[in-house]
Amino acid sequence: MRFVPTDIPGVVVVDLDLHADSRGFFARSWCEQEAAAHGVAFGTVQCNISFNYRRGTLRGMHYQIAPHEEAKIVRCSAGALFDVIVDIRPDSPSYRRFVTLELSAENRRAVHIPKGCAHGFLTLADNTEVFYQMSEYYAPGSARGFRWNDPYFNITWPAAIEEISDRDRTYADFDPQVANPAHHV
Secondary structure (H helix, E strand, C coil): CEEEECCCCCCEEEECCCEEECCEEECCCCCHHHHHHCCCCCCCCEEEEEEECCCCEEEEEEEECCCCCCCEEEEEEECEEEEEEEECCCCCCCCCCEEEEEEECCCCCEEEECCCEEEEEEECCCCEEEEEEECCCCCHHHEEECCCCCCCCCCCCCCCCCEECHHHHHCCCCCHHHHCHHHHC
16 A cells, blocks of 8 residues: 555545456555554544445535544545545644545545545546445534535535535535534633
């Protein structure tokens, strides 16, 4: 595995090292020891799959607040998606900045998203499947989000939004007090 840092501390792209022969290839998709050696500490407690029928399906921007903040490892197992990670950690040097990347079944990339970052994606192909490894259990009372087209972030999505849930469509714009209530006591 190759760990490639991004402009947001803790957001790390994980590329596979393929060992190919006439049968196909073998690759390790995750190793706690290798990850820790590259500054990525992660323990999986839950795994999720998101299947999306249509190209242009948007999910996001999602996160959980303390005490249930979650780190994620996200990989596209079928199709392709445009992935967006927004740093909403007030003490981070990249606070309120975002990175984007394409994850696809073809490039086999994964991305580590640290606690305190919001996440969303737009599918670029029909029948796109996303596999998540989660560091924290889902806690509905701690689940939060902000609008995918919040003018503060001005994220440029690469295609039209064709499908979006009512919840994701009607989120309010980003509010630092909602995202990090402990910093605003």
